[in-house]
Amino acid sequence: xxxxxxxxxxxxxxxxxxxxxxxxxxxxxxxxxxxxxxxxxxxxxxxxxxxxxxxxxxxxxxxxxxxxxxxxxxxxxxxxxxxxxxxxxxxxxxxxxxxxxxxxxxxxxxxxxxxxxxxxxxxxxxxxxxxxxxxxxxxxxxxxxxxxxxxxxxxxxxxxxxxxxxxxxxxxxxxxxxxxxxxxxxxxxxxxxxxxxxxxxxxxxxxxxxxxxxxxxxxxxxxxxxxxxxxxxxxxxxxxxxxxxxxxxxxxxxxxxxxxxxxxxxxxxxxxxxxxxxxxxxxxxxxxxxxxxxxxxxxxxxxxxxxxxxxxxxxxxxxxxxxxxxxxxxxxxxxxxxxxxxxxxxxxxxxxxxxxxxxxxxxxxxxxxxxxxxxxxxxxxxxxxxxxxxxxxxxxxxxxxxxxxxxxxxxxxxxxxxxxxxxxxxxxxxxxxxxxxxxxxxxxxxxxxxxxxxxxxxxxxxxxxxxxxxxxxxxxxxxxxxxxxxxxxxxxxxxxxxxxxxxxxxxxxxxxxxxxxxxxxxxxxxxxxxxxxxxxxxxxxxxxxxxxxxxxxxxxxxxxxxxxxxxxxxxxxxxxxxxxxxxxxxxxxxxxxxxxxxxxxxxxxxxxxxxxxxxxxxxxxxxxxxxxxxxxxxxxxxxxxx
Numbered sequence: 001x002x003x004x005x006x007x008x009x010x011x012x013x014x015x016x017x018x019x020x021x022x023x024x025x026x027x028x029x030x031x032x033x034x035x036x037x038x039x040x041x042x043x044x045x046x047x048x049x050x051x052x053x054x055x056x057x058x059x060x061x062x063x064x065x066x067x068x069x070x071x072x073x074x075x076x077x078x079x080x081x082x083x084x085x086x087x088x089x090x091x092x093x094x095x096x097x098x099x100x101x102x103x104x105x106x107x108x109x110x111x112x113x114x115x116x117x118x119x120x121x122x123x124x125x126x127x128x129x130x131x132x133x134x135x136x137x138x139x140x141x142x143x144x145x146x147x148x149x150x151x152x153x154x155x156x157x158x159x160x161x162x163x164x165x166x167x168x169x170x171x172x173x174x175x176x177x178x179x180x181x182x183x184x185x186x187x188x189x190x191x192x193x194x195x196x197x198x199x200x201x202x203x204x205x206x207x208x209x210x211x212x213x214x215x216x217x218x219x220x221x222x223x224x225x226x227x228x229x230x231x232x233x234x235x236x237x238x239x240x241x242x243x244x245x246x247x248x249x250x251x252x253x254x255x256x257x258x259x260x261x262x263x264x265x266x267x268x269x270x271x272x273x274x275x276x277x278x279x280x281x282x283x284x285x286x287x288x289x290x291x292x293x294x295x296x297x298x299x300x301x302x303x304x305x306x307x308x309x310x311x312x313x314x315x316x317x318x319x320x321x322x323x324x325x326x327x328x329x330x331x332x333x334x335x336x337x338x339x340x341x342x343x344x345x346x347x348x349x350x351x352x353x354x355x356x357x358x359x360x361x362x363x364x365x366x367x368x369x370x371x372x373x374x375x376x377x378x379x380x381x382x383x384x385x386x387x388x389x390x391x392x393x394x395x396x397x398x399x400x401x402x403x404x405x406x407x408x409x410x411x412x413x414x415x416x417x418x419x420x421x422x423x424x425x426x427x428x429x430x431x432x433x434x435x436x437x438x439x440x441x442x443x444x445x446x447x448x449x450x451x452x453x454x455x456x457x458x459x460x461x462x463x464x465x466x467x468x469x470x471x472x473x474x475x476x477x478x479x480x481x482x483x484x485x486x487x488x489x490x491x492x493x494x495x496x497x498x499x500x501x502x503x504x505x506x507x508x509x510x511x512x513x514x515x516x517x518x519x520x521x522x523x524x525x526x527x528x529x530x531x532x533x534x535x536x537x538x539x540x541x542x543x544x545x546x547x548x549x550x551x552x553x554x555x556x557x558x559x560x561x562x563x564x565x566x567x568x569x570x571x572x573x574x575x576x577x578x579x580x581x582x583x584x585x586x587x588x589x590x591x592x593x594x595x596x597x598x599x600x601x602x603x604x605x606x607x608x609x610x611x612x613x614x615x616x617x618x619x620x621x622x623x624x625x626x627x628x629x630x631x632x633x634x635x636x637x638x639x640x641x642x
Contacts, residue, residue: 005020006020006150006151006152006153007019007020007021007150007151007190008020008024008150008151008157008158008192009192010192010213010238010239011023011238011239012237012238013237015237015238015239015240015276016239016276017157017239017278019150019157025239025276025277025278026054026055026093026095026157026278026279026280027052027053027054027055027273027278027279027281027333027336027337028053028054028055028056028057028093028095028278028279028280028281029048029051029053029055029056029057029280029281029282029315030056030057030058030059030244030280030281030282031044031045031048031056031057031058032058032059032104032106032310033058033077033080033083034059034061034064034077034078034106034294035310036320037077037596037598037599038076038077038079038082038598039596039598040320040348040596040598041083041086042086042090043320043345043348044316044320045086045087045090045092046090046345047316047320047322047326047344047345048092048316049090049091049092049340050339050340050342050343050344050345051315051322051326051329051330051333051344052329052330052333052334052337052339052340053092053333054092054093054337055092055093055094055095055157055280056087056092056093056094056095057094057095057096057097057243057280058080058083058084058087058094058095058096058097059097059099059102059104059106059110060080060096060097060098060099060102060110060141061099061102061104061106061110061294062099062100062102062110062111062112062137062141063106063107063108063110063111063112063113063417064078064110064294065078065080065140065141066112066137066140067112067417068114069112069114069133070136072140074144080144081144081148084148084154084155084156085148087155088148088154088155092155093150093155093156093157094148094155094156094157095156095157095158095159095160095243095280096145096156096158096159096160097159097160097163098138098141098142098145098159098160099111099162099163100134100137100138100162100179101123101124101162101163101165102163103163103164103296103489103490104296104489105250105295105296105298105306105310105489105490106294106295106296106489107294107295107296107418107486107487107489108296108487108488108489108496109163109296109488109489109490110489111123111124112133112417113411113412113417113418113487113498114415114417115130115133116412116495116497117412117413117415119412119497121495122170122495123495124162124165124168124170124172124175125170125172125175126172126174126175126178131175131178134179134182135182138182138183138186139186142183142186142187143186145159145187146186146187146188149187149188149190149191151190151191156191157192158191158192158193158194159183159187159191159192159193159194160193160194160195160196160243161176161179161180161183161193161194161195161212162176162179162195162207163196164196164197164198164203164207164217164490165195165197165206165207166197166198166200166202166203166204166205166206166207166208167197167198167203167207167490167491168206171205171206173206173209176195176207176209176212177209180193180209180211180212192213193211193212193213194212194213194214194215194241194243195207195208195209195212195213195214195215196215196216196217196243196244197214197215197216197217198216198217198218199216199218199222199226199227199230199231200230201230201233204216204230204231204233204234208234213235213238213241214231214234214235215231215241215242215243216228216230216231216241216242216243217242217243217244217245217246218242218244218245218246219245219246219249219260219268220245220246220247220260220264220265220267220268220269221264221268222268224268224271224272224275225275227242228240228242228275228277239276239277239278240272240275240276240277240278241277241278241279241280242272242277242278242279242280243280244280244282245268245269245272245279245280245281245282246260246282247260247265247281247282247313247314247315247325247329248260248282248313248314248325249313250306250307250310251306251307251309251589251590251630252298252304252305252306252307253304253305253306253307253584253587253588253590254587254588255304255589256589256631257313257589257590257630257631258313259313260313262323262324262325262328263328265315265325265328265329266325266328266329266331266332269281269329269332269333270332270335273332273333273335273336281315281329282314294486295307295308295310295486295581295582296486296487296488296489296490297446297485297486297487297488297489297496298488298489298490298491299488299490299491300491302463303446303462303463303485303488305446305485305486306486306489307582307584307589307590308580308581308582308583308590308593309581309590309593309594309628309630313325315329317628318594318628319347319348319350319560319594319596319628320347320348321347321348322344322345322347327344330344348559348560348597349557349559349560349597350559350560350561350562350626350627351554351557351559351560351561351624351626352561352624352625352626353552353554353555353561353624354623354624355621355622355623355624356550356552356608356621356622356623356624357550357619357620357621358387358548358549358550358608358610358616358620358621358622387546387547387548387549388530388546388547389454389544389545389546389547390422390481390544390545390546390547390611391422391451391454391479391545393530393547394422394517394519396524396529396530397517397519397520397521397524398422398517398518398519398520399520402424402515402516402517403515403516403517403518404513404514404515404516405514405516406512406513406514407503407510407512407514408423408499408500408501408502408503408504408514408516409499409500409514409516410497410498410499410500410501411482411484411497411498411499411518412497412498412499413499414499414516414518415518416498416499416518418484418522419483419484419519419520419521419522420481420482420483420484420519420521421481421482421499421516421517421518421519422479422480422481422482422516422517422519423479423480423482423499423500423504423514423515423516423517424477424478424479424514424515424516424517425477425478425511425512425513425514425515426474426475426476426477426478426513427452427472427473427474427475427476427478427506428474428506428511428512429474430472430473430474431470431471431472431473431506432471433471434469434470434471435469435470435471435506435507436467436468436469436506436507436508437450437457437467437468437469437470437478437504437505437506438466438467438468438504438505438508439460439466439467439500439502439503439504439505440466440501440502440503441466442462442463442501443466443500443501443502443503444460444461444462444466444482444500444501445462445482445484445496445497445498445499445500445501446461446462446482446483446484446485446486446498447459447460447461447462447482447483447485447613448460448461448480448481448482448483448500449480449481449483449544449545449613449614450468450470450478450479450480451477451478451479451480451481451544451545452470452472452476452477452478452479453472453476453477454477454479454544455543455544456543456544456545456614456615457470459614460480462485470506478511480500480504481545481613482498482499482500483613484498484499485582521572521611522579525574525577525579525609526577527577528577530547530549530609531549531551531607531609543614543615544613544614544615545611545612545613545614546611546612546616547609547610547611547612548609548610548612548616548620549607549608549609549610550608550622551605551606551607551608552605552606552608553601553603553604553605553606554600554601554602554606556602556603557597557602558597558598558600558601558602559597559600560594560595560596560597561595561597561600561624561625561626562592562593562594562595562624562625562626562627562628562629563580563592563593563595563622563623563624563625564591564592564622564623564624564625564629565583565585565591565622566585566617566621566622566623567585567616567617567618567619567621568583568585568610568612568616568617568620569584569585569586569612569613569614569615569616570582570583570584570585570586570587570612570613570614571583571610571611571612571613571614572610572611573593573608573609573610574607574608574609574610575595575599575600575606575607575608575609576599576600576601576606576607577607578599580593580594580595580599581593586614588631589630589631590629590630591629591630591631592625592628592629592630594628595624608622610622
């Protein structure tokens with residue numbers, strides 16, 4: 001159809017969509033371009049198309065693009081226009097989710113942390129400061145979207161406004177009305193705008209608004225007729241739509257790996273399709289693969305950070321591999337509409353590159369920088385390896401120097417969005433008998449690694465241990481490395497401030513006179529540190545926060561791989577300056593990190609940097625495998641029921 005004849009509309013008389021005037025229903029799958037390395041975009045989208053999907057649902061994380069107020073990034077992996085153009089090239093329609101809040105188990109649900117620089121801001125409401133930031137962002141994003149709308153000749157058939165707003169405490173209808181006005185002003189009157197909420201009556205009351213078509217979300221195991229009955233109570237006429245059919249579920253650190261059976265997912269899909277419903281499945285969530293760790297957290301009676309892997313037990317794995325579940329879904333789809341002609345693209349090749357050793361530089365024997373190792377030797381590679389304690393390299397990680405403050409400052413007060421901050425002070429008096437170093441409830445956000453005289457003492461944790469016993473002399477140095485484990489993306493007020501939110505005390509007497517170091521670790525590693533120049537560590541031992549580095553060469557290939565951390569505790573991994581996210585071997589369930597082949601070099605060394613936070617094994621080794629391990633700590637699985 002020519003642009004003038006193209007249309008995508010609601011048909012309230014026949015309870016369906018109309019595409020170019022003809023009845024239409026979509027079968028869609030979610031994909032997060034921000035979690036998929038750009039070289040893999042085409043492969044993932046093609047696999048979704050060959051599965052029989054007619055559309056993809058695309059999330060746009062605001063904080064991924066507006067990293068600082070008025071500073072925008074749409075380059076490289078953030079080039080959302082290129083991604084949308086690729087979906088059109090492959091013949092897929094798009095359901096767009098531009099937020100401003102998207103959830104997606106993403107840091108702060110996609111809202112930028114810099115919003116919290118104004119401490120009293122009330123997010124996701126009619127607060128003027130919040131609305132001003134939202135409008136500024138929408139005026140940048142939505143003009144990029146408008147020419148790609150279906151009726152303008154593009155492939156975007158509908159646009160979601162906000163996300164599951166009914167689950168948020170505020171229930172501010174004025175906020176939804178403001179968003180409706182902004183979307184209409186910037187996208188025009190023809191585009192189909194909609195909302196998504198759970199089937200709970202209270203959430204549908206708060207999350208819907210006249211002028212926005214109300215859709216619902218639910219997973220397998222639900223009574224399909226009852227679930228759509230909830231939609232019918234707010235939309236008596238129009239198409240039945242499940243905007244998030246959960247084909248799997250997310251993982252939290254310290255809990256079992258979630259799994260959902262393929263047969264269960266397929267049966268629920270078939271039940272919905274028999275009712276004529278349009279469906280979007282959480283088909284293709286992938287690992288976060290960005291230059292900063294972006295996983296968010298839920299708040300359900302306690303803080304629950306999400307694992308690095310976003311595999312989700314999805315029909316397409318985090319490495320983009322078709323699973324039994326994908327083929328079960330494809331079989332169901334084939335009963336209702338023809339499948340594309342041709343084979344499903346195969347799984348990407350994987351390689352088990354084997355062991356890589358990471359050792360202290362002073363212990364490196366002569367010849368450790370020998371020629372490149374090839375996996376066929378079956379031995380530990382003879383590599384160039386180095387080590388340094390984090391507290392010994394603060395000048396590199398915080399080149400602007402520390403900030404002096406009588407009492408601790410939050411990440412937001414320091415304008416530090418992600419990562420780590422060191423809080424440094426001295427003991428004010430001799431502590432010969434063990435004294436309690438403690439924090440007020442809910443003031444450690446999210447983990448604090450405590451060092452006295454540069455010796456690791458233990459960890460303070462949000463909703464966990466908040467005291468340690470210490471001894472020392474007046475003037476002894478006390479350092480606390482604070483880690484942001486991800487801002488809340490669902491389940492509570494998402495104003496999730498980070499750092500030390502209150503005073504640390506020694507036997508209930510507040511400590512003061514702090515030097516605060518906001519660390520730019522990611523920037524330093526991206527710029528070549530520590531491989532370019534890393535000093536020999538002056539303090540020995542392998543307990544507490546420290547960097548370990550090494551190099552390895554591939555045997556002439558750069559295939560996807562998975563790295564395991566045998567005997568390590570908790571930390572982060574970079575390869576060639578690319579942040580691959582957190583590992584937490586001690587807590588699990590995730591035991592490996594996915595390394596896309598596009599990150600690796602062929603014919604020259606690959607630089608590995610590990611920041612271990614609690615304690616490396618006596619012989620620090622990494623193991624590169626050709627398959628992931630998701631559930632080794634807890635040894636059991638759970639089934640998603642939400």
